[in-house]
Amino acid sequence: MQSYSSQGKLVRNGEKNKLVICIEGNIASGKTTCLEYFSKTSNIEVLTEPVSKWRNVRGHNPLGLMYQDPTRWGITLQTYIQLTMLDQHLSTIVGTLKHCTEQSAPMRMMERSIYSAKYIFVENLYRSGKMPEVDFAVLSEWFEWITQNIAIPVDLIVYLQSSPQTCHERLKERCREEEKIIPLEYLEAIHQLYEDWLIKKTSFNVPAPVLVISADDDLQKMILQYEENREKILSGSNV
Numbered sequence: 001m002q003s004y005s006s007q008g009k010l011v012r013n014g015e016k017n018k019l020v021i022c023i024e025g026n027i028a029s030g031k032t033t034c035l036e037y038f039s040k041t042s043n044i045e046v047l048t049e050p051v052s053k054w055r056n057v058r059g060h061n062p063l064g065l066m067y068q069d070p071t072r073w074g075i076t077l078q079t080y081i082q083l084t085m086l087d088q089h090l091s092t093i094v095g096t097l098k099h100c101t102e103q104s105a106p107m108r109m110m111e112r113s114i115y116s117a118k119y120i121f122v123e124n125l126y127r128s129g130k131m132p133e134v135d136f137a138v139l140s141e142w143f144e145w146i147t148q149n150i151a152i153p154v155d156l157i158v159y160l161q162s163s164p165q166t167c168h169e170r171l172k173e174r175c176r177e178e179e180k181i182i183p184l185e186y187l188e189a190i191h192q193l194y195e196d197w198l199i200k201k202t203s204f205n206v207p208a209p210v211l212v213i214s215a216d217d218d219l220q221k222m223i224l225q226y227e228e229n230r231e232k233i234l235s236g237s238n239v
């Protein structure tokens with residue numbers, strides 16, 4: 001079922017009252033770990049990035065191909081990521097959430113968003129000279145059509161702000177096959193784009209208020225920070 005917003009954008013029925021929180025941050029900054037922690041909370045639907053799809057679409061691995069040859073495969077990966085992220089933004093809540101009551105509206109917590117796919121990863125490929133102009137133009141046309149015609153509401157962005165060095169250490173520990181060739185400089189470039197977008201707010205439109213959580217701490221300290229910020233996060237507020 002669908003309807004239209006006051007701005008004429010396509011809206012999924014029943015989505016209007018649901019809080020949407022996007023967890024943003026560099027590669028291996030701890031987003032999935034954060035989502036796992038909050039998945040134990042009642043009324044929260046957690047959507048991790050569909051990385052398994054990016055590693056296997058009908059037997060092909062666009063994530064691996066992109067890291068091997070970004071100029072050739074960057075558009076392939078990012079087109080697919082844009083589709084899968086849109087699908088996540090628009091998907092309806094599945095199943096029954098734990099202890100869901102009428103007083104407390106269900107909430108969605110997502111890992112990243114269609115916005116960071118474009119503003120961070122596509123932008124990085126383009127600025128580093130690894131994405132041809134024509135590929136960037138086509139992806140941009142798609143992104144603009146989607147965001148101008150479909151309502152993609154986000155109520156709060158939680159930015160896990162971490163140093164590129166910490167991410168590099170964690171990435172090596174996690175040891176995802178495709179990512180073994182990622183150098184520190186790549187994480188530094190992604191970090192800078194995130195900082196410009198969410199902290200300095202000098203690059204692109206920020207679609208929601210931003211709550212910044214420093215993410216260089218060990219797991220125990222991170223849990224303390226999540227608890228300190230729990231109320232803000234669950235009410236979709238950064239103040």
Ligand SMILES: Nc1ncnc2c1ncn2[C@@H]1O[C@H](COP(=O)(O)OP(=O)(O)O)[C@@H](O)[C@H]1O
Pocket residue numbers: 025026027028029030031032033034170171173174215216217218219222
């Ligand atoms: N605060 C932390 N301290 C140390 N290691 C962490 C911390 N948070 C996550 N990790 C580990 O770092 C790696 C990347 O974390 P992950 O949550 O998968 O990051 P992301 O989802 O942002 O890529 C994983 O191996 C995870 O267990």
Ligand SMILES: O=c1ccn([C@H]2C[C@H](O)[C@@H](COP(=O)(O)O)O2)c(=O)[nH]1
Pocket residue numbers: 025026027028029031049051063077078081116117118121122179
């Ligand atoms: O738009 C995107 C989003 C993600 N990626 C890459 C970066 C990582 O190698 C994986 C998953 O990211 P995590 O930060 O580990 O969750 O996907 C990309 O290239 N483009």
